[in-house]
Amino acid sequence: QKEVEQNSGPLSVPEGAIASLNCTYSDRGSQSFFWYRQYSGKSPELIMFIYSNGDKEDGRFTAQLNKASQYVSLLIRDSQPSDSATYLCAVRPIMEYGNKLVFGAGTILRVKS
Amino acid sequence: GAVVSQHPSRVICKSGTSVKIECRSLDFQATTMFWYRQFPKQSLMLMATSNEGSKATYEQGVEKDKFLINHASLTLSTLTVTSAHPEDSSFYICSAPWGTQETQYFGPGTRLLVL
Numbered sequence: 001q002k003e004v005e006q007n008s009g010p011l012s013v014p015e016g017a018i019a020s021l022n023c024t025y026s027d028r029g030s031q032s033f034f035w036y037r038q039y040s041g042k043s044p045e046l047i048m049f050i051y052s053n054g055d056k057e058d059g060r061f062t063a064q065l066n067k068a069s070q071y072v073s074l075l076i077r078d079s080q081p082s083d084s085a086t087y088l089c090a091v092r093p094i095m096e097y098g099n100k101l102v103f104g105a106g107t108i109l110r111v112k113s
Numbered sequence: 114g115a116v117v118s119q120h121p122s123r124v125i126c127k128s129g130t131s132v133k134i135e136c137r138s139l140d141f142q143a144t145t146m147f148w149y150r151q152f153p154k155q156s157l158m159l160m161a162t163s164n165e166g167s168k169a170t171y172e173q174g175v176e177k178d179k180f181l182i183n184h185a186s187l188t189l190s191t192l193t194v195t196s197a198h199p200e201d202s203s204f205y206i207c208s209a210p211w212g213t214q215e216t217q218y219f220g221p222g223t224r225l226l227v228l
Binding site (some may be wrong): 032034038042044045046049051088090092098099100101103104105106 | 114136145147155156157159162206210214215216217219220221222228
């Protein structure tokens with residue numbers, strides 16, 4: 001069974017701090033990794049994706065991928081109250097799975113001003 | 114990024130009626146679309162994969178006769194909840210893949226309330 005695990009939280013950080021969100025996955029052959037943000041009552045919106053080992057930066061967001069350890073993380077620098085949301089990690093397993101994604105249950109982030 | 118729309122955004126219906134939800138890819142074509150359901154404070158649950166020109170693929174435990182999916186064109190998939198009951202009340206969200214990584218872009222969702 002293909003699984004994606006996230007700490008449900010809530011993760012509380014003060015405004016301006018770095019928020020670190022982690023995700024582990026079970027399928028070693030997974031190819032692509034995605035981070036989505038979901039505000040309460042809204043649908044998920046894409047933050048970024050990563051498919052190569054290492055770091056990928058986009059503004060205040062940095063995704064980190066370590067395929068050997070099967071984890072992917074998202075760092076949010078200078079956290080703002082507007083970053084308070086549920087963050088979903090999604091993984092695309094090996095190609096025979098089609099282009100379906102496997103989602104984690106999400107981590108609730110609360111940024112306190 | 115790609116834009117996906119859904120209609121209606123909110124629907125209230127009586128128990129026993131059928132409800133149709135539309136999912137459209139506005140600026141790209143999608144041979145595949147996905148339908149999810151999300152109950153309050155729970156994670157996304159994939160219901161089915163909608164395939165243009167062929168039958169949908171349902172996830173285990175999802176009743177295909179209750180949740181009818183039609184993907185009649187490259188920009189439109191519909192989900193019909195037949196004989197809806199209060200337990201079908203949920204947030205239904207569609208997505209479509211786009212781009213080199215087949216990134217899934219989500220529609221805004223449809224909130225269904227069955228009385």
